[in-house]
Amino acid sequence: MKDKTPTAWKFVNADAEFTVRNPERTSYLYFPLTNDGGLKSSVTPELQGDAKVDQNRFLLTPVSVEDLHHSSYGRNFWLHDDCGNTWSVNGRSPAQRQAVGTDSGDVVTLDAGFLWHRVNRENKSIGFRAEVTSFVPAGCSPVELMKVRIINIGDSSRRVIPTAAIPIFGRSADNLRDHRHVTSLLHRIYTTQRGIVVRPTLSFDERGHRLNKTSYGVCGADADGSLPVGYFPILHDFTGEGGCLDWPAAVVENLPVTAVADRYFEGYEAVGAIRFAEKVLAPGETAEYLLVLGVGESEYHREDWEYLDSAAFDESFTNTKKHWREKLGTLNISTGNVDFDRWFKWVTLQPVLRRIYGCSFLPYHDYGRGGRGWRDLWQDCLALLLMEPDGVGELLLSNFAGVRMDGSNATIIGEKSGEFLADRNCIARVWMDHGSWPWLTTRLYIDQTGDCEFLFKDQVYFRDCHIKRCREKDERWDLTQGVRHRTKSDKAYQGTVVEHLLIQHLTAFYNVGKHNNILLEGADWNDGLDMARDQGESVTFSAMYGGNLLEIADILEIAGERIGKTTIELGQELAILLDTTGSGINYESVTAKRELLNTYMNSILPVVSGRKVEVTIAEVAADLRRKGEWVLAHIRKKEWIRNSEGFSWFNGYYDDGGNRLEGDHQNGVRMTLPGQVFTLLSGTATDEQVSGVVDSVNRYLWDDAVGGCRLNTDFGEVLMDMGRCYGFAFGHKENGAMFCHMAVMYAYALFARKRTEEGWKVLSGIHRQSMDFEKSRIFPGIPEYFDARGRGMYSYLTGSASWYLLTMRNQVFGVRGCVGDLVLDPQMPAELFDEAGEACVETCFADRQLRIIYCRKSGDAGKVSRVSVSGKDVDWEMAEGEAVIVRSVLESLQADAVHEIRVELN
Numbered sequence: 001m002k003d004k005t006p007t008a009w010k011f012v013n014a015d016a017e018f019t020v021r022n023p024e025r026t027s028y029l030y031f032p033l034t035n036d037g038g039l040k041s042s043v044t045p046e047l048q049g050d051a052k053v054d055q056n057r058f059l060l061t062p063v064s065v066e067d068l069h070h071s072s073y074g075r076n077f078w079l080h081d082d083c084g085n086t087w088s089v090n091g092r093s094p095a096q097r098q099a100v101g102t103d104s105g106d107v108v109t110l111d112a113g114f115l116w117h118r119v120n121r122e123n124k125s126i127g128f129r130a131e132v133t134s135f136v137p138a139g140c141s142p143v144e145l146m147k148v149r150i151i152n153i154g155d156s157s158r159r160v161i162p163t164a165a166i167p168i169f170g171r172s173a174d175n176l177r178d179h180r181h182v183t184s185l186l187h188r189i190y191t192t193q194r195g196i197v198v199r200p201t202l203s204f205d206e207r208g209h210r211l212n213k214t215s216y217g218v219c220g221a222d223a224d225g226s227l228p229v230g231y232f233p234i235l236h237d238f239t240g241e242g243g244c245l246d247w248p249a250a251v252v253e254n255l256p257v258t259a260v261a262d263r264y265f266e267g268y269e270a271v272g273a274i275r276f277a278e279k280v281l282a283p284g285e286t287a288e289y290l291l292v293l294g295v296g297e298s299e300y301h302r303e304d305w306e307y308l309d310s311a312a313f314d315e316s317f318t319n320t321k322k323h324w325r326e327k328l329g330t331l332n333i334s335t336g337n338v339d340f341d342r343w344f345k346w347v348t349l350q351p352v353l354r355r356i357y358g359c360s361f362l363p364y365h366d367y368g369r370g371g372r373g374w375r376d377l378w379q380d381c382l383a384l385l386l387m388e389p390d391g392v393g394e395l396l397l398s399n400f401a402g403v404r405m406d407g408s409n410a411t412i413i414g415e416k417s418g419e420f421l422a423d424r425n426c427i428a429r430v431w432m433d434h435g436s437w438p439w440l441t442t443r444l445y446i447d448q449t450g451d452c453e454f455l456f457k458d459q460v461y462f463r464d465c466h467i468k469r470c471r472e473k474d475e476r477w478d479l480t481q482g483v484r485h486r487t488k489s490d491k492a493y494q495g496t497v498v499e500h501l502l503i504q505h506l507t508a509f510y511n512v513g514k515h516n517n518i519l520l521e522g523a524d525w526n527d528g529l530d531m532a533r534d535q536g537e538s539v540t541f542s543a544m545y546g547g548n549l550l551e552i553a554d555i556l557e558i559a560g561e562r563i564g565k566t567t568i569e570l571g572q573e574l575a576i577l578l579d580t581t582g583s584g585i586n587y588e589s590v591t592a593k594r595e596l597l598n599t600y601m602n603s604i605l606p607v608v609s610g611r612k613v614e615v616t617i618a619e620v621a622a623d624l625r626r627k628g629e630w631v632l633a634h635i636r637k638k639e640w641i642r643n644s645e646g647f648s649w650f651n652g653y654y655d656d657g658g659n660r661l662e663g664d665h666q667n668g669v670r671m672t673l674p675g676q677v678f679t680l681l682s683g684t685a686t687d688e689q690v691s692g693v694v695d696s697v698n699r700y701l702w703d704d705a706v707g708g709c710r711l712n713t714d715f716g717e718v719l720m721d722m723g724r725c726y727g728f729a730f731g732h733k734e735n736g737a738m739f740c741h742m743a744v745m746y747a748y749a750l751f752a753r754k755r756t757e758e759g760w761k762v763l764s765g766i767h768r769q770s771m772d773f774e775k776s777r778i779f780p781g782i783p784e785y786f787d788a789r790g791r792g793m794y795s796y797l798t799g800s801a802s803w804y805l806l807t808m809r810n811q812v813f814g815v816r817g818c819v820g821d822l823v824l825d826p827q828m829p830a831e832l833f834d835e836a837g838e839a840c841v842e843t844c845f846a847d848r849q850l851r852i853i854y855c856r857k858s859g860d861a862g863k864v865s866r867v868s869v870s871g872k873d874v875d876w877e878m879a880e881g882e883a884v885i886v887r888s889v890l891e892s893l894q895a896d897a898v899h900e901i902r903v904e905l906n
C-alpha cells in the first residue's frame with residue numbers, strides 16, 4: 001500500500017531554516033542556489049534542475065518544470081556495493097521510484113536555509129544513508145558545491161563503489177532544440193586529475209559562430225584526500241548501449257572506467273562521471289565526497305579544486321550562510337506570529353533572486369533570455385531601497401538613460417546598470433504603463449532619503465530606430481549613431497530627471513483613444529493584453545498617470561522650496577506639452593490632444609534643438625495639476641459603472657473595437673482587478689467609490705479556494721480584440737489567476753486608502769495560501785500566482801515580493817519616509833501584536849538601523865501617543881494624523897549602531 005500523503009515543511013529555527021519530510025511526493029519543487037558571480041542553479045529534492053551563467057552558457061542541461069521529473073540530466077550520484085545493490089543517492093533508480101511511499105522505499109527529508117539545500121535519504125533494507133549538501137558559495141566564483149556523505153546504517157561491513165554522474169551540457173540553451181547533436185561535435189573533453197572539463201571549440205548562438213573561451217567542469221575528490229580512480233567522460237559510454245541515466249550500465253554492471261587523468265575526447269555528449277575508489281565501510285562508518293560544478297575560462301578548472309577539501313567546503317558553507325544572513329538582516333519583522341515572520345524572511349530574499357535570475361532561469365521561468373523588463377527593473381528597486389539603499393540613487397539615475405524623448409523607453413536592458421541596447425530585431429512594442437513606474441520608485445527614493453536634488457540631475461535620453469512611440473520607424477537612423485538622442489549640434493542631449501518624468505507623463509496624457517483614456521498600445525501591466533494596439537484604452541493606467549501628475553506637482557514644489565529653486569530648465573520642445581503655460585487646449589477634445597502630441601513628436605525629430613527654456617515651478621505644478629485633476633474627474637465620471645445586480649466599480653479597459661470591457665455581459669459579469677487597484681491607489685476613487693470597489697471585488701473576484709482575489713472574472717471566450725491572455729485557461733496566469741503582484745498592489749492601495757481590515761485580508765490570504773502546503777505545494781515565499789487549483793506557480797521570481805515588503809513596512813507597520821522625514825502610521829491588526837502587546841520592525845532609515853517597537857494598549861494599532869529612543873523621549877509631531885520624526889533627530893543618533901525606537905499607541 002503506497003502512502004502518498006505529502007508532509008508540509010516546517011520552520012526549525014529563528015533563521016527561518018525549514019525541513020520537509022517526503023519532499024519527493026510533491027511535484028515541481030525546486031530551490032534556487034546562486035551568488036553574485038552569476039552562477040544560477042536550481043536544485044530539486046532528487047537533485048535535478050540545472051545551472052548556468054547566462055542563456056549562452058549552460059553548465060547543466062536546461063530544464064523546464066516538467067523536465068524536473070522526466071529528465072535525469074541532473075546531479076546524479078550512485079553507489080554500487082558488494083551485495084550487488086545499485087542505489088541512487090538522489091533516488092532515481094527505477095526500483096527506488098517504484099518504492100516511493102512503500103515500506104521498502106527510501107525515507108527522505110530535505111533541510112534548507114539561506115541559501116543551502118540538504119537532502120537526507122536512507123534505506124534501511126539497503127543499509128545506507130546519504131546526506132547531500134549543496135550550495136553556491138558567496139562571492140564571485142561561478143561554481144556549485146556538493147558534499148555527499150554516505151553512512152553505513154546496516155550491521156555488517158560493506159564494500160562500496162561510488163560514482164558521480166552529472167551530464168555537462170556546456171553550451172547555449174538554444175542548442176537544446178537547435179543543433180543539439182551538431183553542437184556536441186564541438187565538444188572537446190579533457191580528463192584531469194580531479195575531473196572532467198568540456199571546452200567546446202565554437203559557440204553557436206545568436207551572435208554567430210565564435211571561438212569559444214568558456215569551459216565547463218565537474219571535479220570531485222574523496223574527502224580522505226584520494227583522487228578519483230577514473231572517468232566515463234562520454235555519456236553514451238556511461239549509460240551503455242540501450243541504457244539510460246536512471247540505470248547506467250557503467251554503474252549497474254560495475255564496468256571499469258573508460259579514462260584516467262589527462263586523456264582527451266572529442267565530439268560527444270559529455271558527462272561528469274567520476275568513479276571514486278572502492279571503500280569498505282564498517283557499520284556506522286561514513287565516507288565523504290566533494291564535488292565542484294563550475295564554469296570558467298581556464299582549461300583545467302584547477303581553481304575549482306580549492307573546494308575539494310572538507311575544511312574548505314565547511315568554511316565556505318559557513319561564510320555563505322553568514323553572507324545571506326547579513327544581506328537579509330536589514331529588514332526584519334517580529335510579530336505575534338513567528339511563522340509569519342519567518343515566511344516574510346523568505347519573501348525578502350525574492351527581490352534579490354530576481355535581480356540575479358531576472359525573469360528567466362528557474363524551471364517555471366523557461367522564457368526570456370535573462371535580464372528583466374523595464375517595469376521589473378524599476379519595481380525591483382523598490383525592495384532595494386528598503387534593503388540595500390546604498391548607491392540606489394545612482395542606479396535610478398542611470399536607469400533614466402533608458403527613457404526615449406517620445407515618452408516610451410528602451411526595452412532591451414544590458415548587463416551593466418544603466419546600459420540599454422538598440423533593438424536590432426526592430427520589434428516595435430510599447431507597454432503603455434512603463435512610463436508610470438519610474439515615478440513610483442523615484443518618489444520612494446525621495447521619501448526615504450530627502451534627496452530633492454535628485455530631481456534636477458541631468459541624464460541623457462535613449463534613441464533608436466523606433467520613433468513616435470514605435471508607430472513609425474526612422475529609416476535614416478543607423479546603429480553607428482549610437483543610442484542617444486542628439487541635438488542639432490550633434491551632442492547627446494541631456495535633461496533633468498524631472499524633465500524625463502514630465503516627458504513620460506505628458507506624452508501619455510495626450511496619447512488618448514476615442515473615449516479620452518490613454519491608449520493601451522502594446523499592453524500595460526498585464527503583458528497579455530496585447531491585441532488591442534489601435535483602439536484599446538487602459539483606464540487602469542490612465543488613473544495611475546493622472547495620480548502621478550498630481551504627486552509630481554506636489555513633490556516638485558516641496559523640492560523647490562527645500563533647495564531654494566523657483567524655476568527649472570526644460571528643453572525648448574517641452575513647452576508644447578505644458579500647454580497651459582501658453583494658450584492651452586480643450587482636454588475634452590481627443591483630436592486636440594492628439595494634434596498637440598503630434599506637434600511635439602515632430603519637434604524632437606530627427607534631433608532636438610538643444611535649447612533650454614526656463615519655466616517657474618509654480619507654472620509647471622499648476623499645469624500638471626490641471627491635467628491630473630482632469631484625468632481623475634474624467635474617470636470618476638465616465639468609467640464608474642453599475643451593473644444589474646447593483647454593484648459598482650471602475651471599467652479598466654476598452655478593446656480594439658473601442659468597446660468597453662467591463663460590466664454585465666451575456667457570458668457573465670466582466671470585471672478586472674487592475675481597473676480597481678490603480679483607481680484606488682491614484683486617489684481617483686472617492687471614498688464612496690472605494691467602498692463600492694471593495695464590495696464588487698468581494699462579490700466577483702474573491703475566491704477563498706485560491707487565497708484571494710482573482711485578476712478577472714471568467715470572460716468565457718477568447719477576446720481577439722483584447723489579448724492573448726484570454727486564450728489561457730481561466731484561473732491561470734494573466735487570465736483570472738490569483739496573481740500575487742496585482743493582489744498585493746490591491747492590498748497596498750487599500751492600506752493607502754485606510755481600509756486596514758480589507759488590506760490585511762488580502763495580505764494574510766496570500767500568506768495562508770502559501771503556507772497551506774497541501775494546496776500550494778511550494779517552499780516558503782510568494783509564487784507569481786495561485787492557479788485554478790490553488791497551487792503556487794512560478795516560485796521565487798515575482799514582483800509581488802517587492803510589493804509585499806513595501807506594503808508590510810510602509811503601510812502595515814506604517815514606517816515610511818516623507819521627503820526624508822520618518823513617518824510612523826501603523827495600520828496593524830490585533831493579530832500582529834504578541835502577548836505583551838508588542839510588534840517590531842527592524843529597518844534602515846537615514847543611514848541608521850532602527851528597531852521600531854510598537855506597544856499597543858488593546859485591539860488593533862491605535863494612534864501614536866509617545867515615542868522614545870533608547871529610553872529617552874524624542875521630538876515628534878502629529879501631521880495629518882501621522883506621527884512624524886524629522887530627519888535631523890535620527891541623524892543625531894550614532895551612525896553604525898542599532899537604535900531602539902519605542903512607540904506607544906493608544
Ligand code: G1P
Nearest residue numbers: 375525526527741784798799800
Ligand atoms: C510578471 C511580470 C510583470 C508583469 C506581470 C503581468 O509578473 O514580471 O512585469 O507585469 O507578469 O503580466 P511577476 O512575475 O513579476 O509577478
